[in-house]
Amino acid sequence: MPAAPLSQEEIEDRLGDLPGWSLEGDRITRTYRLPTHFAAAGLTVHVAAIQDELNHHSDLTLGYNTVTLRVNTHDAGGAVTEKDLDLAARVAAVAAGHGAR
Template sequence: MATEPLSQDETENRLRELPGWILEDGRLTRTYRLPSHRAAAALVVHVAAVQDELNHHSDLTLGYDTVALAVHTHDAGGAVTAKDFTLAHRVEELAPAHGAR
């Protein structure tokens, strides 16, 4: 069964709980700055483990001292769903331990 897309209002309400996250091109996105390339790479590995646990994966981009995420739900036609917000909240919980801001 496909996951249901969130309405625009619901998406906007949920985004208020996630400072730094925005809706861009139909995806939830966030870029983190980290203290070093090694810290950024460690965050990517940690996020990848959470994504595997949730069976929900974002596009992850590793820069020198940045990590960017962009996520939407393929089985909802590329719309934003509760799954995307679950992943975003989990990333928000783990990112500070890597020095992300």
């Protein structure tokens, strides 16, 4: 069964617990800045592992010292669902350990 889309109010409420994350169009997004390219690559690998564990994947972009995630749920018609916010929370929980801000 596909995940249910969340209302804009539900998304904004949940984003209040996820500093730096925002709603942009039909996705939640966040760019993390890291001290080095190597640290950014390490966070990217860690995020990829979390995504595989959850079987829920974002658009994940590695820059020189940045990592950007853009996520929505394809099987919910591209809407934001609990799955997206759960992924964001898991990423937020590990990002600081990589030196992300």
